[in-house]
Amino acid sequence: MEKKNKSNEQSKLRAFLTGDKFKAVLPLIGFVIIIVVMHIMTNGKILTPKKLRLLFSQIYYPTIVATGVFFIMTLGSIDFTEGSTLGVASIVISVLSFHSIPLAIIGGILTGAAIGALNGFFHVKFRLPSFIVTICTMYLFRGVCAYFTTESAVPASNAIKALDQDWLKITITLAVLTVAFFLFKFTRIGNDVKAVGSGETAARFSGVRTARVKFLTFVCAGALTGLAAFVNVIKVGSITSTAGNQLETQILISLVLGGLPITGGAKVRFTNIIVGTLMYAVLNSGLSILGYEPQVQQLIKGVVFLIFVALTIDRKALKVIK
């Protein structure tokens, strides 16, 4: 009898560990663990006001980019172009910043939207998996970025650099999150995106214009990356060929750390974005404070990434990503 109870408990525990509820709180547990570990390892250095400010300064533009990617992954698709889009859009913003700042912002957003439109066009019209399309365009726009920055870095105007204020970056980031949350949770747009992620054919038969939804999601995600490029430019001031380098991996790691299954789909949660980017930032600055070489940092992040992908992945949805 005792043995039976024990096995019953064990099976309950197993059901809990593989259940949705556990997957929902896992990122929070991970977040706490990472903070505690980093706090101990750095002897409390990570939680000083100065370090915290530095930490937050790292998350503004990744959060904006991650919000767009979040919608793409809800579709069940994936995007690898964020880094090169950010690079190209940053160049456009820097060049335009000598004429007018509003023009620069609009130019950046339009550049991002255009790249998103290109991705969406090939993904929807030619029915190429987004995985393939965005790997191709990532390569392409990384090339564009390199072309304009090989001779020398592209400088931005002093006027735009003067905008590097915390309140502005916080406002932009919070505004993006608020609008996105509203769209995701309370509008037809959010439901349409979730419907495509959950069953594309069923969505088509239920009156969702799936091609349009997918295309527009890519355009909007691109536009958000363009906006993020503005936040990036005011911070860095001049654009080199490494602008936005490996941003796509960073975003992917962040979202997965936040509990978003790498296969995407309608089971995503909005909190994935916030928890994820915060966790990544803590991990990142913790590793720097500990004095690891960048190569070692990358190695450690890779291991953490792999573990989290394995823990959070939705095995039922294990098909090729759209």
Next chain:
Amino acid sequence: MAEQEANIVLSIRDMCKSFGRNRVLDHIDLDVKRGSIMGLMGENGAGKSTMMKCLFGTYQKDEGTIILDGKEINFSGPKMALENGIAMVHQELNQCLERNVLDNLFLGRYPMKRGVVDEARMKTEASELFRRLDMTVNLTAPMKTMSVSARQMVEIAKAVSYNAKLIVLDEPTSSLTVKEVAKLFEMMRNLKEQGISLVYISHKMDEIFEICDEVSVLRDGKMVLTRETKKTNMNELIAAMVGRTLDNRFPPVDNHPGETVLSVQNLSTKFEPKLLDISFDVRKGEIFGLYGLVGAGRTELLETMFGVRTRAAGRVYFNGRLINFNNSREAMDHGFAMITEERKATGLFLEGDLTFNTTITNLSHYMTGIALSKEKMVKATANEINVMHTKCMGPTDAITALSGGNQQKVIFGKWLERAPEVFLMDEPTRGIDVGAKYEIYELIIKMAKMGKTIIVVSSEMPEILGITNRIGVMSNGRLAGIVNTKETDQEELLRLSAKYLWIGGEMTWKIRM
């Protein structure tokens, strides 16, 4: 007594299985005799597949014993079951379609000779096996070039090659033609003579009576009846399955069609499978059936009318206005609704809950200001659950937690939210149980009485004859004729459905009596 025991291959005693508070199997007993065929019936959700999963070790049973050939067994998975002489042929076959018959047969146990695969031995053994089973199969043909029935036969042959004492067949005839079913039954009788026992899961009464020696019925996780097929009849089985007698399988069709509202003229489509020059009229409040063999173009016709398939020529008029829809949104805006054939693939949002699945077609109606109101959505869902008598805990249930019949009710509810004028239904009762079927028939007739126009595709002859006013019969992409349901019979429908069969190359036969 001992002799009788020796005659029993598989004996399940007091098997129980619960998921959470939900008891799915409740003290199940089952005996399968050597060299006999046991039919297993039950509505969807009655516990058939759970029972099989417990037997094969996919799930661990909570209580009870399973005795195979006098030894108590407890498998940890299908592979272990297979090695111990129990095999299962699933409804959906798991085979490597790119590989040939030999590869599939020996997958996981290739005979080796000096470190390389012994192809010659594979060939001899396979030929011997198929000769024993009286089958002709091209051993080197890739699986994907073979018909479903041939692939099924290979799967059964594979089970036999593992020296199976018991083979479970899960709805093997659901995608077979009449001829193929006959062939399958011949093979089953052959296996029976060789002393192999079979468990045959099916919804089809006629097949159960034709092939099974005994039949068992599961209802709500309890084994309610086990009897020799000779000593029972269809009514008794249905009564056992639904827990009440069902004198009429169909409610009375007492609607009164009015004026013509929908007119399809010379409709043809652009892509394969093509429709050719289809014209017919449907009246207000009419239930118009579409019958035909599989591949005759019935689904394609509905999809074209609903705007999700490309038209090449022709017109569709509704209320005297030309309505050639280009997408489902346009169709829906004109009061059209469509229930698709493949529930899982094209009807449901499997990751969503009941609320998501119910409200997705009608989101603009649940707004408060510019935001969607969760409250209104949940209320609408609760209302549809009520109207459709959907068995569930509430609007926040995951759709996957429901049985097939209840999932179909949710899909009906989703469209009822839009109060459609024209309701296109593609096999609305496929794969759902007798009780839920009856409720859906009632709903269809009720809607017709309210003046809705209904076009229903069905492959089941009794169903199409039981719930329609008129029937259009399709044959090879054309409309072969329209008949009044009251004045027609099965022979006429069959004759019409074969009318254009020889025009376009290969044909597919599939008739369900």
